[in-house]
Amino acid sequence: xxxxxxxxxxxxxxxxxxxxxxxxxxxxxxxxxxxxxxxxxxxxxxxxxxxxxxxxxxxxxxxxxxxxxxxxxxxxxxxxxxxxxxxxxxxxxxxxxxxxxxxxxxxxxxxxxxxxxxxxxxxxxxxxxxxxxxxxxxxxxxxxxxxxxxxxxxxxxxxxxxxxxxxxxxxxxxxxxxxxxxxxxxxxxxxxxxxxxxxxxxxxxxxxxxxxxxxxxxxxxxxxxxxxxxxxxxxxxxxxxxxxxxxxxxxxxxxxxxxxxxxxxxxxxxxxxxxxxxxxxxxxxxxxxxxxxxxxxxxxxxxxxxxxxxxxxxxxxxxxxxxxxxxxxxxxxxxxxxxxxxxxxxxxxxxxxxxxxxxxxxxxxxxxxxxxxxxxxxxxxxxxxxxxxxxxxxxxxx
Ligand SMILES: *Cc1c(COP(=O)(O)O)cnc(C)c1O
Numbered sequence: 001x002x003x004x005x006x007x008x009x010x011x012x013x014x015x016x017x018x019x020x021x022x023x024x025x026x027x028x029x030x031x032x033x034x035x036x037x038x039x040x041x042x043x044x045x046x047x048x049x050x051x052x053x054x055x056x057x058x059x060x061x062x063x064x065x066x067x068x069x070x071x072x073x074x075x076x077x078x079x080x081x082x083x084x085x086x087x088x089x090x091x092x093x094x095x096x097x098x099x100x101x102x103x104x105x106x107x108x109x110x111x112x113x114x115x116x117x118x119x120x121x122x123x124x125x126x127x128x129x130x131x132x133x134x135x136x137x138x139x140x141x142x143x144x145x146x147x148x149x150x151x152x153x154x155x156x157x158x159x160x161x162x163x164x165x166x167x168x169x170x171x172x173x174x175x176x177x178x179x180x181x182x183x184x185x186x187x188x189x190x191x192x193x194x195x196x197x198x199x200x201x202x203x204x205x206x207x208x209x210x211x212x213x214x215x216x217x218x219x220x221x222x223x224x225x226x227x228x229x230x231x232x233x234x235x236x237x238x239x240x241x242x243x244x245x246x247x248x249x250x251x252x253x254x255x256x257x258x259x260x261x262x263x264x265x266x267x268x269x270x271x272x273x274x275x276x277x278x279x280x281x282x283x284x285x286x287x288x289x290x291x292x293x294x295x296x297x298x299x300x301x302x303x304x305x306x307x308x309x310x311x312x313x314x315x316x317x318x319x320x321x322x323x324x325x326x327x328x329x330x331x332x333x334x335x336x337x338x339x340x341x342x343x344x345x346x347x348x349x350x351x352x353x354x355x356x357x358x359x360x361x362x363x364x365x366x367x368x369x370x371x372x373x374x375x376x377x378x379x380x381x382x383x384x385x386x387x388x389x390x391x392x393x394x395x396x397x398x
Contacts, residue, residue, distance in 0.1 A: 022332060025368045026340040027158045027313035027354035028186060029208035029215050032271075036213050039270035040263045047260040057260065058251050060269045064219055067276065068188060068203065070195035072221040075247040076268065078261050081185040081206030084218035087242040088181045088202045089114035091230050092150050100125055100148040100178065104133050104164070105157025106344045107183055115152070118238055123148065129160055129345075132308035135168040142176050149229070150179035150201070155187025156310035159342050161352070163191055163310040167198040174199040179226055185209055185218075189275055190285050190312035190356040201226040202244075207264070210285070210312060212357030213271040216264045220244065275357075285311035288360045291394035292353060295369050298385035299376075304350050312356035315342075317349065319381045324348050326379055327372075335371035366391060 024031050047053045061074040068074070077083055089111065093099065097120040103109040104127045112122035125141060127133055133153070151173045156163045166187075170180040179201040184193055188203070189210035195203050200223070207217035222244055230237070230245045237243045246257040275281055289311040293303060296316050304315040318324045324341040328351070331337050340352045353372075355365055369387035376383055 022336055022338045023364060023367065024338050025354055025359055025364060026338055027161075027209075027352050028206070028356065030210075030212050030354055030356055031358040031364070032212055032214055032267075033274055033358055035274070036267045036270045040214075040267040042263070042266050044262040044266075047262045048256060051254060053260070053262065054251055054254055056269070057265060060265060060272065061219070063269075063272050063276070064205070065221060067272065068193060068195045068205075068221055069197065070200075070203075070221050070223075072195060072203075072223045073227075073248075074219055074221045075244065075250075076217055076219045076260075076265060078216075078258065078264070079218055079241075080215060081183075081204065081209075081218050083242065084185070084204035084206065084220045085111065085181075085183055086114050086117075087218075087239075087244050088204060088220060089120070089152070090118050090239040090242040091237055091244040092179065092181070092202075092226065093118035093120040094149075094233055094235050095119035096121060097149040098123055098147055100151035100173075102133055102138070102151060102153035102164075102169070103127070104129055104131070105154055105162055106159040106346065107157050107185075108152075108154045111152035111181075111183075120149075129162070130304065130306045132162055132164045133169060135165060135172055138169060139172055142172070142178075146176040146178065148176075148178045150181055152181045152183070155182050155184035155193065155203075156191060156312055158186045158310075158313055158352075159315075159344065159346050160304055160350075161310045161313045161315040162305055162308050163187070164308070166200065167194065171199045174201075179229060186310065186312045186356065189281065190360075191310055192282060195221055207268050207271070210356040211268070211271045211275060212359075213264075213267045216261065217268055282311070285356065285360050287395055288355050288362075288365060289314060291391045292355060292365060292369070294394040295385070295387040295391040298390040299373065299383040299387050300381075300385075301383075304346075311360075313352050313354050315350050315352050318351060319376070322376075322379055322381060324351055327351060327375055330375045330379065331371055335367075335375065337368050337371050339368065339372070362392070362395065 115122040208215035
């Protein structure tokens with residue numbers, strides 16, 4: 001087969017696949033806009049040697065910094081959100097450093113592993129997974145013990161959907177001289193985030209959540225205090241790929257620690273431009289999230305959280321007598337819509353609807369709630385209300 005025939009075949013297959021593609025209504029990855037997919041097919045250059053690529057990369061990082069309201073330097077790393085979290089811990093942790101791991105969710109607790117791997121001593125501060133961290137209670141704890149090099153916490157912990165008030169917690173930690181590392185992979189661009197006002201030292205984001213690019217990239221904003229802490233280490237950073245210090249002079253030196261994934265970054269840039277062009281981006285997330293909660297509750301479902309709902313995802317308990325698999329499989333197989341269960345301590349217990357980024361639109365959420373209502377009724381859970389109707393009505397009132 002010659003190359004042109006091959007291209008035609010692949011392209012026609014892609015169209016056919018698209019028509020039967022699942023609607024991805026999960027809490028990341030989410031649906032990707034056409035212009036982002038197209039940008040990933042732009043002609044590529046040699047990102048190590050082409051000076052224009054360094055400008056493009058830096059401009060993209062600067063745009064992210066602007067959108068995150070920070071003067072910190074932003075670096076895009078070639079890897080998933082998890083790489084950003086690990087890089088923050090790898091770069092800051094020295095043997096025997098005490099690190100406060102704020103744990104009111106699965107990702108929150110997960111930071112303890114990164115701290116241990118790099119030789120630090122994680123100290124868990126565990127609170128109720130059904131609600132946000134209470135800043136006043138944390139203050140009481142810190143009055144007894146505040147000897148920590150840094151603290152980790154999650155802005156919005158996706159398995160439960162809890163949104164933590166990083167704008168209160170991080171300034172408090174900082175007032176005790178504790179650096180802060182925040183996982184805002186699902187938080188940013190779905191809920192408000194003012195990095196500098198919140199005194200956050202390292203904040204981590206990902207491509208595939210509210211920004212709505214495909215999975216594959218993480219980015220970190222690093223404050224000058226965090227950079228200083230890395231430079232003043234007594235021991236070397238025990239990683240190359242996760243060493244944030246190596247990025248410090250990439251622009252002046254025209255040198256990246258490894259070859260950057262140009263196509264992914266083209267896609268990311270277009271996704272950022274999409275968010276910037278959408279003037280009602282955060283407000284839209286708030287309204288949709290509110291209306292989804294209204295609809296689920298009206299149907300007689302119960303939400304996992306008692307308080308502190310993120311705008312990115314809604315998490316409800318699997319009704320008694322049903323399993324998550326029954327609901328998820330029926331949604332996929334019969335309605336072509338993918339929603340998510342959960343993992344770790346929440347495995348089998350809850351179901352999650354992702355409504356961040358491109359998923360935060362009336363039509364896709366209406367379809368999802370409509371299908372969910374039918375699935376539940378067919379499985380023997382009688383919905384007390386038509387979720388799609390309640391959803392649409394709740395939006396009118398906002
Ligand atoms: C998605 C997500 C991550 C990153 O997970 P990946 O599997 O690396 O994409 C990290 N933290 C939170 C809170 C997330 O939602």
